[in-house]
Amino acid sequence: MTNLIVAGAAGRMGRLLITLAAVDPAFRLAGAAEAEGSPEIGRDAGETAGIGRLGIPIVSDYAAIAKPETVTLDFTSAAASMAHLEIAASAGAAIVIGSTGLTPEMEARAGILAPRT
DSSP: OEEEEEETTTSHHHHHHHHHHHHOTTEEEEEEEOOTTOTTTTSBHHHHHTSOOOSOBEESOGGGTOOTTEEEEEOSOHHHHHHHHHHHHHHTOEEEEOOOOOOHHHHHHHHHHSOOO
């Protein structure tokens, strides 16, 4: 079973990913994150996704939930994704970035933090 964190949990893709993870036994939602100041902070991720309580609160402190045994699915913004990548790399956590708009400099930094094997 893969422990997933959804970054951008209140967005369109985030809500969809939470919904899909909740119905697939191969995945377990382990965390959900949103930007500081989001009105969804503290709310249950399942309720935000429209599927009922899952017992996973949406947090703004991604570093508090990024762990080596987790995989983050990040559909936020280029800047937020890079910040999450820095944290994930430091924590030994896996991350999949689906955000667009990364600059060449961001892509170069991502290559250093997460080299392709």
